Amino acid sequence: MTMLGSYLTVRRVRLISGIVLFSYLSTHLLNHALGLISLEAMEEGRHWFLALWRNPAGSSALYLSLVAHFTLALWAVYQRRRLFSMPRAEALQLVLGLSIVPLLAQHVIGTRTAHEWHGVHDSYTYVVLALYHFAPEKGLWQTAAVLVAWVHGCIGLHFWLRLRLWYPSWRPLLFAAALLIPVFGLLGFLDGGREASRLAADPDWLRATLATMNLPDRSGLAALQALERQIYWWFGSFLMLTLAAREVRALLERRRGLVHHISRGSRG
Template identity: 45%
Template sequence: MTDRLVRKLRLGSGLIVFAFVIMHLANHSLGLISLGMAEHAQHWFMAVWRNPVGTVLLYGALILHILLVLRMLYKRRTLVMPAGEAFQIVTGLLVPLLLIDHIVATRIVHEVYGYHDTYKAVVRTLWVTSPFNGMRQSFVLLIVWLHGCIGVHFWLRYRPWYMAIAPVMLSLAIVLPILALLGFAAMGKTVAHEVAQEDERGYPGGYYSDVRSFGETGSAPGGKMAEDLWPYRAGFYGAFSLSIAVLFAFRAHRRLRERQYQVAIRYAGGEVVHAPRGFSVLEASRLGGIPHYSVCGGKGQCSTCRVQIIEGAENLPPPEPLEQKTLNRIGATPDVRLACQLRPTGNVSVVPLLTPMAEATIPVYTQAASPGREREIVVFFCDLRHFTSLTESRLPFDIVFLLNRYFAIVGRIIEENGGRMDKFIGDGAMALFGLRATPKEANRQALKAAAAIIREIDKLSAELADDLAAPLEIAIGIHTGLAVVGSMGYGTVKNVTAIGDTVNVASRLESVAKEFNAALVFSEPVAQLSEADIAGTESREIAVRGRGEPLRVYIVSKEASAHFA
């Protein structure tokens, strides 16, 4: 079974369980309307998951997911890992442990004794009879939901469209469990009020205190039932504990066996790590405490952990399909391999190609460690023309005041139109559009922002006319295309930016605007994607350094820019 297939199975099984959790929480939230509404919806919920197909699908997915996580833990040669990975694994292992009682008290009792685990019966137990168990189940709910959300985020985080829907998904991730808990509380108050009015005595003992449910089904009394269920609980807890014990027993056995077959991995700084054969180079680095980038967490989905092979190439297995795909994507030479996928069979000398230095402590999966990837974006450059001559005789404070007014206009309009300010350089600024929008929408946003900035700079120039030797004039260049977008910088001075040919061309178009004494110059791809009306707009073909063919651009005067607002 290949690692790629295993990941797909783990993802698929996890999504099935997550779908069950979403429906379950949505059912809970209906308790905010009424207890009767929640129980009515529960019939449809049960129809989906308590038929033979639903049962096999749900519990098969749950068991498969757990087994694949245990397999993954066994295959890891070291348990040293980033905090994000550790948190996901720990919460994943807590889920089945914390759910055992709930599964036994609902599904097992239903199957064995015919117990009707209605909302009224279960909520009565968790809210009235045993509130501690109610708090425990609320904690389980949050752990299960958090683990599922982390898994979905890790699955989708590199999809180009994910950033556009991420705010909606985050809102859902926050609101749904809150509504579920509020629905549970509302049903609890309703049931507590009914119990107080009925003034009848129930059988204590956890989930089995609803006498009427048991009487209707002819089940045994609650106390006897609770005793009869202990073998089920003991079996589930025992099976889970045994699986964990077997996992670590196998790991210990493998470690003892592999001590006889170790390989030496030498690094450029002279460090040597002796690791058991079968360890990846990345695992060896972690074992030896050597800083080594791996933004994707060692899953072969990025190339930040790549190393160059100096010696021992004959001791390396050929790349697996997943590794080869990534190496092909970056155009790697034959002596470059991914450290997370490379498992030497003999001694080898390597040089990590991306040296993390002291900032390797930045957690993975954070914005500060966001890996670069190609995105279809719009790059926006603007600059004040003749700014040096405007400030030659002005005081430093006056220059700062003018720049801050100018930057405030640019920054506000860029953000209002869906763009992201990238950086300010002197009297120039760079912005990105399309990080959370479609290419068509992003190009329209950029043109609209350009028209608004030209208009507002004209107003600022009129406002400061008495203090300026000449009117303020702005030059804007816009181009769209593929660019590498990622977090770049050092230490705390690190932010998401873009590099590549698209950025260079946009910068060149801003210079072209100055050359033609125009307010705005945008490229033909921008015109095509935005579907802007360019009838009557002056166009020219210009040479751009590094490009073999000329680029057609559209030149817009200050007066004509309002057409694109």
């Protein structure tokens, strides 16, 4: 494949995987927004949401896109000649993109992995009790994840669309949607959290509800925590390896330049 061919392939894979991830996040946030109606409405919306995403095709699209997008972020770090003098929006885009993995690892392990490994019923009641009622600091962490992932996606879409002729006239509408979707999503999360917290004040409700969730036992929990630690470790290792590969390339290039310089000097 020519240099141009591989450049275009990288761009295409980045764009397609980005669109899949953005669609996932938009529908996820719209589902959270139903919390403005009630916790029950969130759960009802979740059935539709899971029908769309938690099936072999939806899940493969989601997780393959995650892997592809992350790999291409590392590739971007490797490829850039200068990491500290890139345009500000691009730097922000890269830093936000790389932060999504550590911001999200616990959430995905606590929901999908817990569901697959231990049959946990990862409903909204389960998630908002965890993030709002039992550990609000994790709720703040998750709120940061919403903002980081959303801003990252919006910058990516803006760079993709900015040269289209129709973009300027659609921009106000898209801007309104970019603002309202996360705001409604987060307000829905807060309202759903408040409702669950109110219900949890009744110990009988709390006991009965926790009993329906099929929570993992001590060893199940330890296995999930071990996976989370592994993900942080792999993430750090891949990032370090990418930075090391840049250094090796720079060293080889300096050496090649030096050899070239010496051989020209000895000829002259």
